[in-house]
Amino acid sequence: MNNKAHPLLWNIRQLSTLLPRSRVLRMYPLGFCRPQVVHSKWNPRIRLLNGFNEGLQPSVRYLFRDILKSVDGCIETKGISHAAVFKLDRVLYPRRLSSNSEHPLVSDGTSDHDLMKINFHHTSSEDVLTKKMRPIPMTHKKLAQECNSLSDVLDAFSKAPTFPSSSYFLAMWTIAKRISEDKRRFERQLMFGHPAFHQLCEHMMREGKIMHYDSLLFSLNAIVKLGVPQNTLMVQTLLRIIQERINECDERCLSILSTALESLKPCMNVTALRAGLRILVDQQVWKIKHVFTLQTVMKCIGKDTPLALKKKLEMKALKELDRFSVLNGQHMFAVLAAMDHRSVVLLHECSKVVIDNIHGCPFKVLISILQSCKDLRYQNEDLFKSIADYVATTFEIWKLKQVIFLLILFENLGFRPPELMDKLVEKVVKEPGSLNMKNIASALHVYSSLNHFHKGHNRERFLEAMVNALTVRLHHISSENLLDAVYSFCLMNYFPLALINQLIRKSIINELLTSDDTEKNIHKLRVLNACLKLDENAYYKAMHMQLSQLLPSPSHPNDKVAEVLRPPHPNDKVAEVLRPPHPNDKVAEVLRPPHPNDKVAEVLSNLLEGEEYFTRDVQLPHDYHIDFEIRMDNNRTQVFSFSDTDADSATNMQRVALLCVPKSVYCLNSSHPRGLMAMKIRHLNAMGFHVILIHIWELRKLRMEDAIAFVRTKIYSNEALPTTDATV
Helix, strand or coil, X not given: CHHHHHHHHHHHHHHHHHCCHHHHCCECCCCCECCEEEXXXXXXXXXXXXXXXXXXXXHHHHHHHHHHHHHHHHHCCCCEEEECXXXXXXXXXXXXXXXXXXXXXXXXXXCHHHXXXXXXXXXXXXXXXXXXXXXXXXXXXXXXXXXXXXXXXHHHHHHCCCCCCHHHHHHHHHHHHCXXXXXXXXXXXXXXXXXXXXXXXXXXXXXXXCCCHHHHHHHHHHXXXXXXXXXXXXXXXXXXXXXXXXXXXXXXXXXXXXXXXXXXXXXXXXXXXHHXXXXXXXXXXXXXXXXXXXXXXXXXXXXXXXXXXXXXXXXHHHHCHHHCCHHHXXXXXXXXXXXXXXXXXXXXXXXXXXXXXXXXXXXXXXXHHHHHHHHHCCCCXXXXXXXXXXXXXXXXXXXXXXXXXXXXXHHHHCCCCHHHHHHHHHHHHHCHHHCCHHHHHHHHHHHHHCCCCCCCCHHHHHHHHHHHHHHHCHHHCCHHHHHHHHHHHHHXXXXXXXXXXXXXXXXXXXXXXXXXXXXHXXXXXXXXXXXXXXXXXXXXXXXXXXXXXXXXXXXXCCHHHHHHHCCCCHHHHHHHHHCXXXXXXXXXXXXXXXXXXXXXXHHHHXXXXXXXXXXXXXXXXXXXXXXXXXEEECCCCCEECCCCCHHHHCCCEEEEEEEEECHHHECCCCCCECHHHHHHHHHHHHCCEXXXXXXXXXXXXXXXXXXXXXXXXXXXXXXXXXXXXXHC
């Protein structure tokens, strides 16, 4: 028996050296090796002999005959087994096997145990044909270079699919990014209808648990960006697999996962994955080395993140400030806005970076910074001024719609850039036809809200250019756009007759009163009616009468006063006495927050030595309200009591209106009133009032003695209000 076994084992050893490894394991379409399932009806004798018959010498077949008999019984006893498939695509020419004594099969020093160790990982050199037949892995970059459309990628997959399937989705997303939006939409339709797309999705779901975690995340991001619906089985399966393998997430994967989550809508799997990401970030925040990864995670973490985690990320960002690049500083505004975390220290430091590197800053970055400042309620005059000066200096390289868009954001922030606004006025005066309807409405809103006028004669020319541009489009303007334009002109104390005549038509008024935004339209129409009434021009007063007949009758301005002055009913006191006291009445009185004007009333009572010298909360016609009214002589040296009947007939008496105003009625860090306040001052002057503005935020900081001195200088001094051409 040993004499027969030695030659057989030696022959098998020689045969193994002739079989490369690529022949031993069958290459499957996905590009990786796996065992083949062999069923009980499969005959290994037939399979092996069919594979080796053409290449082996008769002596080899004779030697395999006996061993195959014993193999049949072993394998057929089991229903299913795993076997590596041997497949030969070419004829082998091994050495002739013989038992010639001159060429012994086994050397004297070789044992039976050594002969049983068959090496299937022999590193012999492979021939050229073997190298050509080995499948080459296809990367998504190479696919994107070779293919010109999404369908080309799917065609390549259908011909020879390779592992991993993520390469095909990444290649399609790379191609989709470099084509136009219209072509991208058309290519998506072809992609969904391609017969290989469904097969690719199935491969992706099967490979999700075995591919690298970063490839899985890249695939999810590409699939969502390609427009695959989020409620599909593939997307939800990938989300679930990512949740299960989230512990494999490193710093690079954190960045990819954060980017992918930004494109996903809230659902159960996304919510769970985002919660897992927060836990992971909380654990690994101090291990993050790259600023870009930190900002990506902060942007994705969500507005509803616990404050403790937001603070931890803020501290990490402050720690990395020295490593911030210019792009990091510019990007931090949008990051904090997405996170809804107002870190003043971080915003101040990033503002310095932006100011120092403002030249060459792209338009999108400027828009993002200003929009983020608005969302975070962050006001930095130096930052806004540097942006406005940069745009004004390089005005010629910007489009008019870009400049107007920047001005809209400045108006939202309450900042008035005079030089930039003057540049736009000069541009419109020189080229009156350069604005479309949308730009005209936006420019009028900005200039009227910020109460800005160009110095010199360009003011009238600018307004005339705007009116001419609107008059040309008069029959194509919607009723609401026409109302907005006329309302802006009224704030600027300018009344274009053609536009007003078109607006006060009965059909236009009825359309405005029946629209979805009726209350807003009624408010603007009443502002227009007040402007026409208080203007000195008789023609405007006639239009006021016509508009008053079309508007619904407003509540009388003195309704509240009449309610207070109504004589008490005899049963009022009885009802008040009989009403049982509520247990929370005293508590509500104690807990009621003090009104901002309470301190002003106390100051006036101490200053004027009695409450009979001023009146509080006075309601005036045209829905105007003043906080305090005082009666003084024309020189503002003497105060009259309201109980003095002789003062009513005095010729030298003057009504003084005290308005307690917040910072928001002024432009940022200036004493320049905005449009609505300027119009109110103008109308109060027209009604015979001298207007005094009390800065409520300054009065709160003062002690009572200092507050009395502060109000005394306001009332008795001849301090002039802002000039009428700039504010009224």
